[in-house]
Amino acid sequence: MKSFFKFILKDLAAMLDGEVVGNAQLEVSGCASFGEAAHLDITFADDPRFLNRLDQTRAGAVIVPWDFTGFDRETLTCSLVRSKNPRLHFFRIVERFNPAKKTVPGIAPTATIGKNFAGGKGITIAPGVTIGDNVTLGDHVQLMAGVFVGDNVTMGSYTIVKPNVTIMDKTMIGQGVIIHPGTVIGSDGFGFTxxxxxxxxxxxxxxxxxxxxxxIGACNTIDRGTLGRTWLQSGVKTDNLVHIAHNVVIGENTLIVAQVGIAGSTTLGKNVIVAGKAGISGHLTIGDNAIVGPGAGVVSDVPPGEIVSGVPQMPHKLWLKVGRIIPRLPDIRKRLLALEKRVNSKESTP
Amino acid sequence: MKSFFKFILKDLAAMLDGEVVGNAQLEVSGCASFGEAAHLDITFADDPRFLNRLDQTRAGAVIVPWDFTGFDRETLTCSLVRSKNPRLHFFRIVERFNPAKKTVPGIAPTATIGKNFAGGKGITIAPGVTIGDNVTLGDHVQLMAGVFVGDNVTMGSYTIVKPNVTIMDKTMIGQGVIIHPGTVIGSDGFGFTxxxxxxxxxxxxxxxxxxxxxxIGACNTIDRGTLGRTWLQSGVKTDNLVHIAHNVVIGENTLIVAQVGIAGSTTLGKNVIVAGKAGISGHLTIGDNAIVGPGAGVVSDVPPGEIVSGVPQMPHKLWLKVGRIIPRLPDIRKRLLALEKRVNSKESTP
Amino acid sequence: MKSFFKFILKDLAAMLDGEVVGNAQLEVSGCASFGEAAHLDITFADDPRFLNRLDQTRAGAVIVPWDFTGFDRETLTCSLVRSKNPRLHFFRIVERFNPAKKTVPGIAPTATIGKNFAGGKGITIAPGVTIGDNVTLGDHVQLMAGVFVGDNVTMGSYTIVKPNVTIMDKTMIGQGVIIHPGTVIGSDGFGFTxxxxxxxxxxxxxxxxxxxxxxIGACNTIDRGTLGRTWLQSGVKTDNLVHIAHNVVIGENTLIVAQVGIAGSTTLGKNVIVAGKAGISGHLTIGDNAIVGPGAGVVSDVPPGEIVSGVPQMPHKLWLKVGRIIPRLPDIRKRLLALEKRVNSKESTP
Structure with missing residues (x-):
């Protein structure tokens, strides 16, 4: 990736508490993936697939795990940076090469703001934003163009709401939250009688x-509680097009991948992973550290730490076996019919 | 749920044509679910799970079915309100505690309105709304911030369009319709040759x-007809992230749950229920009162009143059996192979 | 479909390089589907289902394939137009009856435009559009109401962006692109460590x-690359509510139907079709001309030209057989158990 920036490898390593092996004075001018890096780029390798072929990258420098020793200083064709977390540290360097644009705080003249507004220091309210009554925004909150914020909404400091997001009334949002474009928070649940x-x-x-x-990813729909709250606890991350129904509770640091749907009043524990396109029925409990596989249809509780897949859901290891058998069903049926025939013919034989 | 309001139980009961058993002068200060209600709250019970444990709620009053008799006046720890529809009546009381904010009718100066606009009495057009030419809105229509309305659109009275909804040209919308945020109506269908x-x-x-x-729920996509119309008949309710393709017809009072997709030119009857994440192929007919289970893949017509589930769809009762057998497939295969072996060995035995 | 327009059949045929059989002077006043056409309408038939029942349409004229001969001039009740591509030509006529509204080019006073903006001839920027810095738009680009365009975005000529679309910074868009409402392009991928x-x-x-x-259909979410690009090559068409993750590459003229999800770093070839609701895992390769069936769960590479369906995916023909056997699983299990019993009882018989 071309860039306007150049950094000395030694300085990058210092930023990461890393240690250079090789040319510490190397002038790094870009960052790229292992396969695409050119000779002035830095990349990273945190996996044997890459660590075993350091001689094949054209990168000038590679960030490797702190305890990695599988190299020979004599024949090394690139510099290394030993790091406690190569992936994280690589992306820290990517950030140095792609510094976030400084937004100029302020409230656009075309924004509309209701009564009793309380905004902290350094907030940015873009053109076309509409804010209801009794809204409180913490310091450095950014509301991008076309955002709607209803009445009685609060947001903690450093929260960023991307364009065309809709946040309906009474929503409570913490600090450092990021909401991607097109998402809807606080719509009515699907409740009729x-x-x-x-x-x-x-x-x-x-x-x-x-x-x-x-x-929260792009184009999510997160319904308000019928009574009480729908609750995403700290550190939850959702991908795009996720549906979260009324009164769902999602525990800390749980990951919800794209196009997942979670029906009303279901509770997910901490550190759960729900893979893409899975569906979880209402009024269930998914325990801490559970994993729900891609496309799974969860219709009953999942105990803590369990890994489930399939429709209806079953232990993931069992699903792997089942998945191998399903394509053999025509063969299984044929063999069963043949066997029946043989047993029948023997019985009819005197 | 805390509230600024207080009501005398007798007055609430009168509002519902209900009848108080116990303290009719009770001062009710909130409403909550059966499990979460505190001693000045009202709740409801319309199900044996709750009716059988009236002694366990802390609620001051419980709305119960009119013909419910399973209580002993002497030992009753709360007041009861006998009702013809406890759930509906409870939520009527929730409305009393949460009165809708009165919107101030008017047209925001930052709204853009095309030629030949005809708006009824008491309409509200929020900031940032854009309206095309030849649009007619009935009385008390509300268009919230960021709504786009194309040319030649009509809406009946009391229809509410929530923020950031897009309604393309020629759309015809009736009375009392609610469209949740982020939804798109009248986009082009997926038609190429x-x-x-x-x-x-x-x-x-x-x-x-x-x-x-x-x-219509949040972030739905409802495509226009290729020729002719895509048609949602009166009383239809859709949940979030639903896709309805060109020329689909959905009969009266049908319910479409979240993340369902319905392909082009399919017709659904009245009072159908399509559960979450189901997919229905194009050019099919789903009969009145049919039910399509969650995640089902419907590839052929469904007769009226039938309940189907699974991929491909089958009668729901059959699917329940099939769903229990799928996880046993490894066992079934093993037993078949073992049986084959035994039959083989017997045949080879003289 | 009623219309303000009338055309002489001869002129319509000439427009299509077609040839009239019957009354070339017929005055055509509308266009409709085969089943719904009235006597002054034109329709088309490109399929034996319709070609075999030309005597049953009430249409005044029917567009038929050039080499179609299955009619008798004497008894023909409508005029025919022989055409090299009946479907395409019919819709060309529909366009004549429904001419696109001429947009008046210009930049709305309520639009907000950043620094270093370069706009071509005849561009239209609607009310409430927000454009960042360093944006370049080709001739005749249309940005409809509520569109957000970030910094450093380019668009080729004749590209149309429908209302409430969000295009984040650095997005590169070609010529003649259409983006339907509510779509998000360039949101961050789901990347955490x-x-x-x-x-x-x-x-x-x-x-x-x-x-x-x-x-690109309505309410799509297309994430930016983590490093490098997410890439939709020329002629790709996506339906509604499609999710395309970071670094996905989609080859020329590939079709992606509604509610499909494609996980990160997967590459699709040219002329692929991915049917509705299918899910494709990350880091896979789907070959040119492959077809992925509706609802399929693709977890491994698909070779060029292959047709796959099911979860996990398998050859489509095999899936058709498997799909017929799944509902018979209860019967298969019963027969296996019965057979086991018979074999057991024979073994125990002396």
Whole structure:
């Protein structure tokens, strides 16, 4: 990746508490993946697939694990930087090469702001933002163009709301939260009751609470509680097009991958991973550290630490076996019918 | 749920045509679910799970079915309100505690409105709304911030369009419709035809018709007809992230749960339920009162009243059996192979 | 479909290089599908289902394949137009009856435009559009209401961006591209790394490249590359609610149907079709001309030209057999158990 910046390898290593092996004076002018790096680029290797072929990268420098010793200083064709977390540290360097644009704080004249607004220091409110009554924003909050914020919403400091996000009334958002474009927070849940032959709408009087350091992908839909709250606890990360229904609770540091749907009143524990396109029924409990496989259909509780896959969900190891057998079903059926025939013919033989 | 309001139980019961058993003068200060209610709250119980443990709620009052008799006046620890529809009536009380904010009608100065606009009494057009030419809005229509309305669109009275919704030209919307944020109505369908080695776009000249009392969830995509209309009949309710393709027809009071996709030219009858994440192929007919289970893949017509599940879809009761057998496939295969071996060995034995 | 327009059949045929059989002077006043056409309408038939029942349409004229001979001039009840591509030509006529509204080029006073903006001839920038710094738009580009365009974005000529679309910084868009409402392009990918017990965000320094003649449906989410690009090559068409993760590459003229999800760093070839709701795992290669069936779960590479379906994916023909056997699993299990019993009982018989 071309860049306007150049850094001396020694300085980059110092920034990471890393240690250079090779030419510490190397002038690094870009960063790239292992396979695409050119000779003035830095890259990283935290996996034997890459560590075993250091001689094949054209990168000028490679960040490697602190305890990596599988190299020969004599024949090394690139410099190394030993690091406690190569992936994380590589992306820290990528940040140095791609510094975030400094936003100029201020409130755009085309923004509309309701009564009793309380904004902290250094907030940025872009053109076309609409804010309701009784809204409180912490320091350095950024609301990008086209964002809607309803009444009685609060946001902690350093929270960033990307363009065209809709945040309905009573939503409580913590610090350092990132909300990607097109997402909707606090829409009414899907709650109706039969009455006189139609589905009568039930009021949704609850709210959404989003704790610190949560990151929400693009075009998510997170419904408010019917009563009480829908709650994403601190450190939760969601990917794109995720649906989270009313009164769902998602525990700390849980990851929800793209196109997952979680039905009403289900509770997920801490450090759970829900892989892409999985669906979880309502009123279930998914324990801490559980993993739900891609496309799984979860219809009953998942105990802590369990890994499940398939439709309906089953232990992941069992699903791997089942997945290998499903394509053999025509063969299994044929063999069963043949066997039946043989047993029948023997019985009819005197 | 804390509230600024207090109501006398007798007055609440009167509002519902209900009947108090116990202290009719009780001062109710909030409403909550059965498990979370505190001693001045009202809650409801319409299910034996709750009706059988009235002694366990801390609620001051519980709304119960009219014909419920399973209590002993002497030992009752809370007041009861007998009701013809406890769930509906409870949420009517929740509305009393959470009155909707009165919007101040008017047209924001930052809204942009095209030629030949006809707006009824008491309409609200929020900041940043853009309206095309020849648009007619009934009385008390509300268009919230960031809504786009194309040319030749009509809306009936009391329809509410939430923020950042996009309604393309020629859409016809009835009365009392609610459209949640981020939804797109009237986008072009996915229609191309091969020509000279590429996919040539076909014009989409049709429109979307949405009848009275329809409610559409957040981030839905409802494509216009290729020719003619895509049609959601009165009382249809859709959840979030639902895709409805060109020329689909959805009958009255049908419910479509989150992340469902319905392909082009399929027709659903009245009072159908399509559960979350189900997919329905194009050019099919789903009969009145049919139910499609969660995640089902519907590839052929479903007769009226039938309940189907699974991929490909099958009768729901059959799917329940199949779902129990799928995890046993490794065992079934093992037993088949063992049996084959035994039969083989017997045959080879003289 | 009623219309303000009338055309002489001879003139329509000439426009298509077609040839009239029957009344070339027929005055055509509308266009409709085969089943819905009335006597002054034109329709088309490119399929034996319709060609075999030309006597059943009420249409005044029918466009048929050039080499179609299955009619008798004497008894023909409508005029025919012989055409090299009946479907494409029919929709060309639909366009004549539904001419696109002429947009008046110009930049709305409520649009916000950053530094170093370069706009071509005849561009249209609607109310409420926000454009960042260093943006270049080709001739006749249209940005509709509520569109957000970040910094350093380029668009080729005749590209149309529909309302409420979000295009983040560094996105490169070609000529003749259409982006439907609510779509998000260039959001950060789902990239985190464990560090001190939490998921630490990795900077997403890459971008999205969209080549000429691409059409993107409503409410898509297309993430930027982590490093390098996410790339939709020329002629790609996506339907609604599609998720395309970081660093995905989609080859020329590939079709992606609604609600598909493609995980990070997967590469699709040219002329691939991915049917609705399919999911494709990360780091895979899908070959040219491959077809992925609806709802398929693709977890390994798909060779060029192969047709796969099912979860996990398998050859489509095998899946058709498997799909017929799955509902018979209860029967298969019963027969296996019965057979086991018979073999057991024979063994125990002396």
């Amino acid at each position: 039969p009455s006189r032959g139609i589905h009568e709408k039930l009021i949704h009087a609850g709210f959404v609470q989003i704790d610190d350091q949560v990151e | 091969p020509s000279r080695g590429i996919h040539e776009k076909l014009i989409h000249a049709g429109f979307v018709q949405i009848d009275d009392q329809v409610e | 464990p560090s001190r017990g939490i998921h630490e965000k990795l900077i997403h320094a890459g971008f999205v490249q969209i080549d000429d003649q691409v059409e």
